[in-house]
Structure formats: C-alpha cells, structure tokens
Amino acid sequence: MIQTAAVTWTALEPILPELLLIGIGVLLIGCDLFIPRQRQVLPWLTVVGCITALIMVLGARPVTAFAGMFLADGYAMVFKAICLAAVIMTSLISEPFWQTVGTRQGEYYSLLICSLVGMLLMASANDLMVLYLGLELMALPLYALVGLHKRDQRTSEAAVKYFLMGAFASALLLFGMSLLYGLTGTTEISRIAKMIAAMQLAANPALLAALGLLLAGLCFKVAVAPFHLWTPDVYEGAPTLVTALMSIGPKAAGFAIFGRVLFYGLPTLQSHWGPILAVLALLTMAVGNITALCQHSLKRMLAYSSIAHAGYALLGLLAGTEEGLAATLAYLVIYLFMNLGAFAVLILLATPGQCRESLDDCRGLATKHPVVAALMLIFLFSLTGIPPTGGFIGKFYLLKAAFAAGYPLTVVGAVIFSAISAFFYLRVVRLMYMCEADAPGLWQMNVTHGMRAVLGVCLAGVLGLGVFPGSFFGWIVAALAGN
C-alpha cells in the first residue's frame, strides 16, 4: 500500500515558478530586515521575480506532476498568467500609493508574493488537499494585507470581517470535501469524476449535500450572492491597492478552483449545478448592479461592480461547455485590464491625508487632467460593456456560451442588468466631464513611470482585446484544448 520512491530533482520542474517565487518572498523578508535603507529594491525585486515566473509559466509544457496532484495544463496557465499579471501591475503602482498614504510597509511585498504562490497553486491543483492548501496560502497573507494599515479603524474592521467570513467559507468547503472523499475514496479531482461515473453516485443525497457545501464555500470565495455580504465592506475598508488586487487575483484564483471542481471534478452533476448557478448568477448581477446605483463612494461602487462582474463570469461556467469555460477565462483576462485600470485611476486621485474616494471627488476632472479622465472614461465604458472595448467582447462571448447551453432567461437578465449598470458607470463620466470642480487645483498627481506603464498596459489590453478579439480567444481555446 505504501510505496517509497527516490527523490528526483527533475520531478520539481513543474513547480519551478512557484519555488522561484517562494525564494523571492523569503529574500524580500531578508532585504527588508537587513538592508532597510535600500527599500526601493523591494518593488523591483517583486516585479522582476513575477515577470520571470510569468515567462516560465507561459513557456511551460503541459504536465501532470506529483502523482496527479499538480496539473500544469493550459487551463492553469491562463489563470496563472492572470494572477501574475495582477500582482506585477499592483506592485508597479505600490510605491506612489504607500507614499501618499504615508506608511512604508516592507512586509507588504513578501505577503503579496506568498499570496501569489497560493493563487498559482490553486490554479494548478488537481487534488482537494493541494486545492485547500493553495486556498489558505492565498487567503492568510491577504487577511494580513487587508489589515496592513493598523492605525486606520476601517482596515482592522475590514480585516476581521474578511477573516471570519473566509475561515467560515473554508470550513464549509472542507466539510464538502470530506463528504466527497468519503463517497469516492480519493481526493484527486480527476479520479473523483471517474469514481462518481463508475459507482453511479449522481443521485446520491450525500453527494448532493457535498455539492451544496462546496458551492456555498466557493461562492463565498468569489463573492457570489447571497454569499457576497462581506465584499463591499472589505473592499471599502482595505487599502485601495489591496482592494485592486483582491478584486482580480484572488477572484480569478477562486474561479480557477470553481471551474476545476465543478467542470473537471463533478461534470456528472452538471444538471444540478448548472441551474443553481444560473439563479445565483442572476441574483449576483441584480444585487451588484442595483446596489451600486445608490453608492456615494467610488470605491464602494467599484466593489459592487466587482460583485456584478463575478455574476457575468459565472455565465460561462454554468454553461458547462469548453466554449463557456473559454469565455469565462477570456472575460477574466479582460476584467483584469479594465478593473485594474479603474483602480489605478482611483489611486491617482488620492492625495496625502485624503483618500478622495467619493463620487464628488471626480467632479471636473476632465478640465484639470484630460488624459486621466479619458483613461477613466475608457475603463468605465469597458466595464459597462460598450464596443469597441474589451468589456463588450467579453460579455458577448459569455452570453453566447450561456445561450448556446440553453439558459436564454439568464442571458436576458444579464443584458438587462448590464444596461442598468450603464447608469452608475456613466454617472462618473458625467461628473468628470459635465460638472465644474468644487475647489480648483486639488489634484497633485504623483505620476510615476510604474503608474504610466500600468495605465498604458491596461489601455492597450482593453482596446486591443476589444478590437482584435479573435486571435486572443483562439489562444485561450487552444490552451484549454491542449492539455
């Protein structure tokens, strides 16, 4: 029963990017501790390490490692690229943000890297154990990151809410996993699918209970209604930079395990989870878009908008087809660019001593800073889903996949809620372009090269993917099929 095998170093090859990042994370702690005067090294070390890991991930061959526990396939590759890109771009805009806020946090970068390793593990997990470890490795540094700004009352409140909800969701997820293990006798996701088909467990009530618990836990993690209640508070209370990261990286990683468990692990239960997810997706879009209408804080509005976008991204998943999965992946890539762009502009608006997060702070931005206002306009158009931006293409593929899979009512709902969302996104545009500034000369923007690079990449991503979507979508379909 117990087999021993000699350790071969070549077996480590598939996890080299993760190992590199762990090394960088440890190095960052050391640098922060022993050469505190050279702190400008930290962001560069982070960015260089992540870019190296990104190149390694994109160039890797599809392999299965560690007796099927770790899967470096095309599906994982796309999710890893999203998470790595999110962390690279957040660390590029970190320095001006922390200068504005007025604190220097050395541990910030090592926590960021630890969390990133967790996200990469989640994307590659083909075993419930690895999946859980990746999830916790992602979540634990994030709890600390949310509460990083210890003197601000709002961040400790956000951290405690996030922590309690996250731990509760993990416990629900774990109980579902333990039931799944009891029924199938294995924790390997691809073997679970085979065992369920072989033992004809599809109608087993315990399996359905496991599915329910797993769905509840996963919905908590990606903030799908009715499990979204922590999201607006945490996103508003966390430092803006951490919010920007949380709304993209961990969400994408959450979708990675969502897809892995449902699409690869429980495909036989598609008739059960498909309709459930259709209802949840509609509810999420309704809650996200309608509640965003009555927000006065731009940051909280973006938090509700990220809930709504999780609802859109579910549309591809609930279809349960390869095409739907590819649409979800494509949407998450586009969402990375448009959401990070919007958050980067929000970070630009902040001035020392004032967070300037309310909608009124955008008044008259276009007359003072036409370029920044134009960028925000493009990102908001993309979030609404107006052509020729990437947001339109992403939604188009998602709706097409959901319609083809036989959920016309959900598609109609998605279109209606998308139209509703135009109101609150375009309200910001109206404030920027058609209102006078209350007090002139309030913005002293700290535009660094990193910020320029991030805004440029986001703009290129949003417009490029919107104008030439074919080859990009083809790349994702090929990556999914190539495993």
Place this chain on the structure above:
Amino acid sequence: MIPLSWYMALAIILFCIGVCGFLTRRNVIVMFLSIELMLNGVNLNLVALSHFLDSMRGQAFTFFIITVAAAEAAIGLGIAIALYRSRRSVHVDTINLLKG
C-alpha cells in the same frame, strides 16, 4: 467496533454546533472558536473515513488542516488584537463603521 455512521454523526453534530455558534455568537473570539469546532468536525470525519476506507489520504489531509488551523489562529488573533487596540472591544455589534 463502533460503526462508521456514529463517527460521521458526531462529526456532523460538531460541525452544526460550530455553524450555530458562528451565526449566533457576537464575540469575535467565540466566533473564531466556533470555526475551530467546525474544522474539528471535518477532521473527525476525515479520520473516520480514512480508517474505514483503508486509505491514508484522509489522515494526511487532517494533518494539513490542523497545521493550517494553527496558522489561521495566529493571524486571526493578531487581527483581533489590532481591532481591540483601535476599538477597545471585540464585539461584532460595535464593528459597524463600514456599511451601505
């Protein structure tokens, strides 16, 4: 020998006590303890299943869960202390700055 169903029933009871505690208690520390109770329900379930299925995976999983729970406790208590320092309370009803 005690049959598997008894173990699982105990695990489910522990898990449900944890869920009820989390949903009804208003003190952050007690809510956190309830989560630990839920995790212990899961651990019991995994170990019992592992024994009856004659597979080591469940026990390995349990070790990971115990380890992660310890790390989680460290971070959770750290956050609770940060909250107590700024508010002088760890009562959930007083954590109400963020809403809307």
